[in-house]
Amino acid sequence: MPDQPRSLALPDIEVESLEVLDDTTPGFLALHRRRLRVRYPDGSWSAPFLYDAVTRRHLDAVVIAAYYERAGKRRVFLRSAVRPPVTYRDPARSAVPEARRACIWELPAGLVEADEETSLDGVALSARRELREEVGFEIDASRFQMLGPSMFVAPGFIAERHYFFAVRVDPNDRADPSLDGSPLERDGVVIDVTLEAALDMCHRGEIEDEKTELGLRRLQELP
Numbered sequence: 001m002p003d004q005p006r007s008l009a010l011p012d013i014e015v016e017s018l019e020v021l022d023d024t025t026p027g028f029l030a031l032h033r034r035r036l037r038v039r040y041p042d043g044s045w046s047a048p049f050l051y052d053a054v055t056r057r058h059l060d061a062v063v064i065a066a067y068y069e070r071a072g073k074r075r076v077f078l079r080s081a082v083r084p085p086v087t088y089r090d091p092a093r094s095a096v097p098e099a100r101r102a103c104i105w106e107l108p109a110g111l112v113e114a115d116e117e118t119s120l121d122g123v124a125l126s127a128r129r130e131l132r133e134e135v136g137f138e139i140d141a142s143r144f145q146m147l148g149p150s151m152f153v154a155p156g157f158i159a160e161r162h163y164f165f166a167v168r169v170d171p172n173d174r175a176d177p178s179l180d181g182s183p184l185e186r187d188g189v190v191i192d193v194t195l196e197a198a199l200d201m202c203h204r205g206e207i208e209d210e211k212t213e214l215g216l217r218r219l220q221e222l223p
Contacts, residue, residue, distance in 0.1 A: 008206060010080050010103040011189050015087040029054045053157050058111040060161045062127040063211050065107055065147065065219040066135060066169045067195070074195040076219060077135050077169075078212070081106045082184040105201065107212045108134040110180075112163070127165045135190055136177040137169050147218040153211065164215050166222055195220055 032053050038046040067076045080103045087102050110130035112118060117126040124141040131137050147164035154160070171192065179185045193201075198216050201207040207216075 008201070010101070010105070011187050013082055013102045013187060015082065015084050015102045017088065029056050053159070055158065058113050059159060060112045060123075060150075060163065061109055061153075062112060062123055062130055062163045062165060063107050063109045063215045064127050064131050064135075064144075065164070065166045065215045066131055066137060066139075067166065067219060068169055068171055068192075074219070075171075075192045076195050076198055076216065077108065077190060077192045078105045078198065078207075079108050079134050079191075080104070080189040081209075082188075084184075104209055105207050105212065106209045107215045109162075109211065110134065123163045124165065127163070127167070131167065133178050133180050134185070134188070136175040137167075137173060138175070139167055139169065143167055145222075147215065147222065151214070162211050162214075164211075164218055166219055 032055055034051050034053075035048050036051045037048045040046070065076055067074050069075070082102050083104055084102075086104060087100060089098075089100075091097065091100075108130055110126065110133070112123055112126045114125075116122055124144045124146075127144050128139060128141045131139060144165045144167045147166050150161040150163045152160070153162055174190075177185075177188070177190065179188075195216065198207065199213075199220065202213045202216065207213060
């Protein structure tokens with residue numbers, strides 16, 4: 001059996017909705033509605049149609065698999081993440097009934113923010129920052145190794161790409177995460193489990209985040 005963390009319990013965090021705003025002013029996300037048409041190989045065109053997509057100022061993100069070796073096994077760090085869209089998933093439109101919750105397990109991740117980070121070399125700086133903020137490791141950007149090509153997350157409605165990184169760490173060097181000041185990061189739980197156990201959590205549905213499962217599988221392929 002894969003070894004398990006002492007507890008798989010996510011933090012007891014609740015998300016409360018105080019007000020629902022019907023405001024079209026762009027916030028974290030902005031809606032782009034376009035009238036499109038499609039040209040086909042035979043030269044014909046579709047009828048015009050409306051297509052909605054969302055975007056944001058900082059579009060792309062990094063996903064970090066921070067790992068170390070112990071007793072011949074690779075161990076990887078996971079972090080609990082508060083995800084309000086999961087909390088307010090509409091039960092009436094859910095294919096299978098599920099309990100309401102605030103948190104899920106994820107690999108540390110975050111947005112590529114500053115201008116100097118928007119390059120193939122610069123995204124490693126973003127990975128360095130996010131690992132410090134979310135897990136507590138201060139690692140030089142040169143030690144981050146890209147895990148394969150970047151991938152679109154949900155290309156049907158957003159053009160966000162995820163850039164995957166692996167970095168070997170010394171667990172004794174981990175400090176308290178600096179966090180980014182967001183109420184969504186406070187009291188997050190950081191655990192480290194064997195890679196085998198993390199993949200088993202995916203199989204059991206305890207890890208429900210697609211980018212996390214993909215990052216774990218790419219780490220598994222790393223020599």
